[in-house]
Amino acid sequence: MSIEVRNLSKQFGTFAALRDVSLEVHSGELLALLGPSGSGKTTLLRVIAGLDVADAGQVLFHGEDATDQHVHERQVGFVFQHYALFRNMTIFENVAFGLRVRPKDVRPPDAEIRDRVHELLKLVQLDWLAERYPHQLSGGQRQRIALARALAVEPKVLLLDEPFGALDAKVRKELRSWLRRLHDDMHITSVFVTHDQEEALEVADRVVVMNEGRIEQIGTPDEVYENPASPFVYEFLGNVNLFHSRLHRGRAWIDGIEVDAPEHAEAEELAAVAYVRPHDIEVDRVAQGEAALAARVTHVLSVGPIVRLELIREDSEDKNPIQVEISKERFRELQLVRGDQVFIKPRRFDLFPNQIH
Amino acid sequence: MSTFKQHSILPGFNLALGFTLLYLSLIVLIPLSAAFIRTTELTWQEFWFTVTTPRVLASYRLTFGAAFAAALVNAVFGLLVAWVLVRYRFPGKKLIDALVDLPFALPTAVAGIALTALYAGNGWIGQYLEPLGIKVAFTPIGVFVALTFIGLPFVVRTVQPVLEDIESELEEAAAMLGANRLQTFSRIIFPTIFPALMTGFALAFARAIGEYGSVIFIAGNMPMVSEITPLLIITKLEQYDYAGATALAVVMLVISFILLLVINLLQWWGRRRSALA
Numbered sequence: 001m002s003i004e005v006r007n008l009s010k011q012f013g014t015f016a017a018l019r020d021v022s023l024e025v026h027s028g029e030l031l032a033l034l035g036p037s038g039s040g041k042t043t044l045l046r047v048i049a050g051l052d053v054a055d056a057g058q059v060l061f062h063g064e065d066a067t068d069q070h071v072h073e074r075q076v077g078f079v080f081q082h083y084a085l086f087r088n089m090t091i092f093e094n095v096a097f098g099l100r101v102r103p104k105d106v107r108p109p110d111a112e113i114r115d116r117v118h119e120l121l122k123l124v125q126l127d128w129l130a131e132r133y134p135h136q137l138s139g140g141q142r143q144r145i146a147l148a149r150a151l152a153v154e155p156k157v158l159l160l161d162e163p164f165g166a167l168d169a170k171v172r173k174e175l176r177s178w179l180r181r182l183h184d185d186m187h188i189t190s191v192f193v194t195h196d197q198e199e200a201l202e203v204a205d206r207v208v209v210m211n212e213g214r215i216e217q218i219g220t221p222d223e224v225y226e227n228p229a230s231p232f233v234y235e236f237l238g239n240v241n242l243f244h245s246r247l248h249r250g251r252a253w254i255d256g257i258e259v260d261a262p263e264h265a266e267a268e269e270l271a272a273v274a275y276v277r278p279h280d281i282e283v284d285r286v287a288q289g290e291a292a293l294a295a296r297v298t299h300v301l302s303v304g305p306i307v308r309l310e311l312i313r314e315d316s317e318d319k320n321p322i323q324v325e326i327s328k329e330r331f332r333e334l335q336l337v338r339g340d341q342v343f344i345k346p347r348r349f350d351l352f353p354n355q356i357h
Numbered sequence: 358m359s360t361f362k363q364h365s366i367l368p369g370f371n372l373a374l375g376f377t378l379l380y381l382s383l384i385v386l387i388p389l390s391a392a393f394i395r396t397t398e399l400t401w402q403e404f405w406f407t408v409t410t411p412r413v414l415a416s417y418r419l420t421f422g423a424a425f426a427a428a429l430v431n432a433v434f435g436l437l438v439a440w441v442l443v444r445y446r447f448p449g450k451k452l453i454d455a456l457v458d459l460p461f462a463l464p465t466a467v468a469g470i471a472l473t474a475l476y477a478g479n480g481w482i483g484q485y486l487e488p489l490g491i492k493v494a495f496t497p498i499g500v501f502v503a504l505t506f507i508g509l510p511f512v513v514r515t516v517q518p519v520l521e522d523i524e525s526e527l528e529e530a531a532a533m534l535g536a537n538r539l540q541t542f543s544r545i546i547f548p549t550i551f552p553a554l555m556t557g558f559a560l561a562f563a564r565a566i567g568e569y570g571s572v573i574f575i576a577g578n579m580p581m582v583s584e585i586t587p588l589l590i591i592t593k594l595e596q597y598d599y600a601g602a603t604a605l606a607v608v609m610l611v612i613s614f615i616l617l618l619v620i621n622l623l624q625w626w627g628r629r630r631s632a633l634a
Contacts, residue, residue, distance in 0.1 A: 051529050051532075051533075071529075072533065072534075076533065077533070078529070080526045080529075082524070082526060084524065084530040086527065086531075086544075086545055087549070088545070088548035088549055089544075097531070097544070098534035098536075101531075101534065101535055101537070101540045101544070102535060149530075149534065150534075152534075153535060
């Protein structure tokens, strides 16, 4: 089932959690709402679920207006960050809850409930824990039970609020790829909220980057990572170096290096900032032509296949360190040590004219 | 001794345990055992006769019956008060919250006199009840009213923090799974607060069994009708029948102990079912 959100706004006192947010979730996709805390991503999820009511705007399920529908009419499964398992019930009863509370005429018989619950427990690979209580389970197990419980009522849509947020790094990684596989098997329209960009990029079909109650960019993980639409997205998705620049009629000067900038043909003497990813910077021992910046190596971290360098520009008043990532082979070729002089050149960059800098 | 002692980073286990035992002995155990020792002045026949006269039996019925009924009423309405205080925001909430503690602080005799003045035939409330054929003051109902008054804070104060701790997420989760409000309350909230409710009930009950000050004013203290056991004990003391008084005390102690034990078992059972996460 597809979800559509139209012009949602929501205000908490003087704080605007959502500002005119519109979004479409395609049927069967796994969508990530990514943003820092306070960006409105959880509020958006809760409005879709019906747990919060927006001040303005519409929520549509499969083209039908669900704005005024009550939570349990929406057929939505919800997974909470802190699991929200019922601690007075066994795992079995937790999963069975959604079926047991159905009105008599639509409630499945006990035997069917039992089969269904065991089926779901097998799906989350925790069948052997049926008679335990939630407090006897680890965090990762609890979250899988919470997922099984949400799936028990056969929801049309699955919403997950920071589902891995309370777990440690290793379990989080495992559960992440497990969720991806589960989604590939079930194809239930799912939306999950996260502040972890790695998680969003790794798991989701599409990523919605949110900031201050607005959507900054929607796209596949590749799109948002490779072509960030705004400085915010650039900075939020991974490390980035900032270079002061100047734009003039399709030409740009990035810290003095002149380059082509055809997409800024109309710019007239504009101050701008160039965003360059650490792996999009070329490093050399000798200057290749004019277009290179002199810098000095101040730090080398050579653990793993990627070598991270920290450089300080020599002939610029901008003394913010520059992060550079090069391959191990390139590092061996250059044989860099701390204190060496190098010449750097941005290979790929995006220019954003200054707004309020 | 060393087998009990667990390795702990906190020092002073022996000292703390020793002090606890000494303190409990001085304050609780020795006075209580004195009651038992005093009772041994009586032979079994005398003892049995003293504690089973019709007047005494009637007083047990009233004391335990009224205390139980009052604790039950307090459990229901105390839960309601706690619920309102936790869940809703309204002007004067802080004031009401403070009022709940009043029965703790008020001298019980004052409470008794106030209640009697209210519920007597010519009192503010009594004047409307009397024509309906309901007499409160100087009847067992009066005893029940007084015991309800003094027991209220126990339930409210034990349930309140537990209710506050219930995450709204639990209720939201239940709602998302299709449960209505009643199902959410009966299946999720009530089992969670049940142990605390039982504690509050037990405290209110225990307090009511031992209550003396407020009851004697409103009860009228008619033998066989509205006379509570603590009053009989005082009466015997005033007649210098110390052995008889302690005999009644022993019976009350034993019954109270058994009742509290039962309540504790119920609580243990409830807690095991809603083991804390």
